[in-house]
Amino acid sequence: MNFRFSDDQLTLAESVRDYLAGTHGPEVLRRLDAEGNRDPAIWQGLVDMGLTGLCVPEEQGGLGMGLLEAALIAAECGRACLAEPLVDTAFVAVPWLVSKGETAELAAIAAGTRKVALPHVLNPWVADGEGKPLQSVDPLRNLVRFPATGSTDDHLLNLGALMSAAQLLGLADAMLNQAVEYAKIRTQFGQPVGAFQGLKHQLSSCAVAVEFAKPVVWRAAQALQDGASSAPLHVSHAKLAATDAAIQTAEVAIQVHGAMGYTYEVDLHFWMKRAWALAGAWGDRSYHYKRVDAAVLGGSQPIGPEHTFA
Amino acid sequence: MDLAYTPEQQAFRAEVRAWMEAHVPKEPLVTLECKEGFDHHVAWERTLASGNWGMVTWPEQFGGRGLDLIQWLIFEEEYFRAGGPNRANQNGIFLLGPTIMEFGTEEQKARFLPPMARGEVIWAQAWSEPGAGSDMAAIQSKAVRDGDHYVITGQKTWSSRAAFADWGFGIFRTDPESKRHKGLTFILFDLNSPGITRRPIRQLHGDTGFAELFFDEVRVPVENCLAGEGEGWNVAMATAGFERGLMLRSPGRFQATAKRLVELYRAHEAEASPAAREAVVQAWGAAQAYAYNTYAVASKIMAGGKIGAEASLNKIFWSELDRAMHRTAMQLLGAHAELKRFGNGQINQWLEGYIFSLSGPIYAGSNEVQRNIIAERLLGLPRVGAG
Numbered sequence: 243m244n245f246r247f248s249d250d251q252l253t254l255a256e257s258v259r260d261y262l263a264g265t266h267g268p269e270v271l272r273r274l275d276a277e278g279n280r281d282p283a284i285w286q287g288l289v290d291m292g293l294t295g296l297c298v299p300e301e302q303g304g305l306g307m308g309l310l311e312a313a314l315i316a317a318e319c320g321r322a323c324l325a326e327p328l329v330d331t332a333f334v335a336v337p338w339l340v341s342k343g344e345t346a347e348l349a350a351i352a353a354g355t356r357k358v359a360l361p362h363v364l365n366p367w368v369a370d371g372e373g374k375p376l377q378s379v380d381p382l383r384n385l386v387r388f389p390a391t392g393s394t395d396d397h398l399l400n401l402g403a404l405m406s407a408a409q410l411l412g413l414a415d416a417m418l419n420q421a422v423e424y425a426k427i428r429t430q431f432g433q434p435v436g437a438f439q440g441l442k443h444q445l446s447s448c449a450v451a452v453e454f455a456k457p458v459v460w461r462a463a464q465a466l467q468d469g470a471s472s473a474p475l476h477v478s479h480a481k482l483a484a485t486d487a488a489i490q491t492a493e494v495a496i497q498v499h500g501a502m503g504y505t506y507e508v509d510l511h512f513w514m515k516r517a518w519a520l521a522g523a524w525g526d527r528s529y530h531y532k533r534v535d536a537a538v539l540g541g542s543q544p545i546g547p548e549h550t551f552a
Numbered sequence: 553m554d555l556a557y558t559p560e561q562q563a564f565r566a567e568v569r570a571w572m573e574a575h576v577p578k579e580p581l582v583t584l585e586c587k588e589g590f591d592h593h594v595a596w597e598r599t600l601a602s603g604n605w606g607m608v609t610w611p612e613q614f615g616g617r618g619l620d621l622i623q624w625l626i627f628e629e630e631y632f633r634a635g636g637p638n639r640a641n642q643n644g645i646f647l648l649g650p651t652i653m654e655f656g657t658e659e660q661k662a663r664f665l666p667p668m669a670r671g672e673v674i675w676a677q678a679w680s681e682p683g684a685g686s687d688m689a690a691i692q693s694k695a696v697r698d699g700d701h702y703v704i705t706g707q708k709t710w711s712s713r714a715a716f717a718d719w720g721f722g723i724f725r726t727d728p729e730s731k732r733h734k735g736l737t738f739i740l741f742d743l744n745s746p747g748i749t750r751r752p753i754r755q756l757h758g759d760t761g762f763a764e765l766f767f768d769e770v771r772v773p774v775e776n777c778l779a780g781e782g783e784g785w786n787v788a789m790a791t792a793g794f795e796r797g798l799m800l801r802s803p804g805r806f807q808a809t810a811k812r813l814v815e816l817y818r819a820h821e822a823e824a825s826p827a828a829r830e831a832v833v834q835a836w837g838a839a840q841a842y843a844y845n846t847y848a849v850a851s852k853i854m855a856g857g858k859i860g861a862e863a864s865l866n867k868i869f870w871s872e873l874d875r876a877m878h879r880t881a882m883q884l885l886g887a888h889a890e891l892k893r894f895g896n897g898q899i900n901q902w903l904e905g906y907i908f909s910l911s912g913p914i915y916a917g918s919n920e921v922q923r924n925i926i927a928e929r930l931l932g933l934p935r936v937g938a939g
């Protein structure tokens with residue numbers, strides 16, 4: 243029993259965080275928004291870091307890592323508000339293809355020459371797929387209308403929901419950080435607005451929500467990685483906790499920014515809109531709530547103090 | 553990350569479960585907040601000690617078992633699974649004990665810890681004063697050095713367990729010229745010392761769970777001072793960290809409440825609102841989240857990490873979760889919620905629990921203070937009033 247990431251896992255996540263912080267700041271999001279929102283150079287950078295092959299087995303030219311590492315990095319993608327379809331391709335499609343024994347495309351995915359957006363019936367549209375375009379409130383999210391056939395596979399849904407939850411953690415962290423930094427520099431009534439308890443307490447409540455959503459997501463990643471029979475419950479719990487934390491943080495963050503928060507000029511809106519989008523993707527709040535409800539009240543999940551990890 | 557228990561951990565769980573099933577009282581004890589209930593709870597502390605379960609993480613020489621934090625969590629899970637009573641000596645074992653372990657001399661450890669683990673000396677805390685609640689640095693009670701004694705004069709209030717406990721601990725102003733956080737000293741004292749008057753205070757539920765303490769030139773030997781004169785604030789902050797942090801409220805307590813809430817919901821499903829249903833499901837989720845987080849913190853500490861201001865996140869989370877769960881139960885109980893005993897004579901534990909849960913966001917540093925700590929120390933926002 244050890245509920246802790248290894249030093250290697252933390253170092254990996256940190257290196258991705260540093261890379262994205264250095265190459266994918268808000269100015270990049272603004273450039274993409276203005277000039278067409280995919281940039282081959284960004285994708286190539288992710289490929290060069292090995293991230294497209296993170297979950298591809300070593301025989302197919304990947305790093306052969308698991309869902310825990312993928313979820314950690316998905317959180318970093320959320321933190322950077324990354325729009326390239328890395329998470330859908332490398333952390334959702336690849337693990338799903340591997341689980342089905344479909345290895346044909348894996349080498350191309352790892353090499354970065356193939357991007358995959360798997361349709362699932364729960365998603366009425368997909369990002370970065372082929373089809374009739376739709377406009378998302380998220381200016382960096384390229385939606386297309388749902389293809390004629392979508393999968394009904396639960397494992398695919400669980401992978402998508404888990405990785406959405408992980409991204410929502412990173413988005414929430416980033417929004418909290420932006421709000422805090424703004425509250426330190428914006429002065430009113432002769433002091434930084436962040437010195438007022440009215441803001442402090444709202445921001446602290448966000449910190450509590452985000453902090454307690456994190457271990458739920460990591461626990462779900464481990465359960466799905468282990469193939470635990472309770473994994474769907476834990477994934478739904480994770481999606482709920484991460485969604486609620488991210489939406490709460492988004493609302494507080496815009497409030498802390500005041501009128502600036504209601505403009506397109508402040509960076510916050512990119513993160514907030516991604517959070518809105520992911521909150522409804524791969525099973526919305528009601529869907530995941532009902533799965534938790536059914537397991538907890540329906541009796542399939544043993545509950546009580548001795549069942550923390552049952 | 554490895555979320556499976558080792559065979560040794562599973563065997564330990566089985567050992568705790570067997571002992572608890574054989575020893576935990578079948579009927580819930582009368583509340584700890586009245587004399588009769590207090591005596592029952594002290595008797596239970598001694599039963600626990602007879603099985604050497606008083607404080608499992610302490611070193612064996614001090615009455616513990618030298619177990620690690622994962623074993624502690626397993627113990628707590630089984631304790632609450634069995635419906636184990638609240639710990640009469642929680643101020644001692646969860647707050648003062650770890651403080652003595654960190655700051656005490658070897659002599660103090662040998663003197664105070666074993667009787668604490670055995671439930672022979674029950675401890676009360678004496679932090680607050682009438683003018684120093686959330687603002688603890690405003691305390692005025694004085695301890696004046698006189699040879700090898702301190703002479704204490706002043707007043708403490710809202711002292712948990714002080715109506716019935718044996719000993720108390722708190723901080724006192726030893727430097728009369730000092731202000732705020734300086735010049736304070738952490739002192740342990742026998743509540744039966746000449747010059748101490750206890751005035752039990754009726755709490756919200758009508759029982760006398762805490763007390764006001766009046767000190768009229770109470771003589772306390774200097775060897776009862778912890779960590780040296782003038783160090784009181786730092787020591788008290790460490791104690792408060794233990795209180796808010798890992799030990800005081802282990803997850804098993806809230807997981808057990810969530811489970812009882814699910815059972816209560818099932819009994820009231822026909823008339824319950826969808827909102828109440830969702831609150832029940834959320835309670836399970838939040839109690840689990842708290843448990844995962846505690847395992848994560850325990851794993852971090854076992855790997856050499858520390859818990860600092862993060863303890864404030866914990867304190868807010870468990871205290872507001874506890875209140876929410878009991879509020880939901882009161883809603884589910886409907887007209888029955890106000891009854892102190894149900895028609896079948898059973899104590900309405902949800903009502904008692906709801907009343908107690910209202911103290912959670914207040915004690916151990918109000919949640920407003922905790923939110924300031926998070927904002928200033930974790931998020932880095934400017935201090936209140938800073939320009």
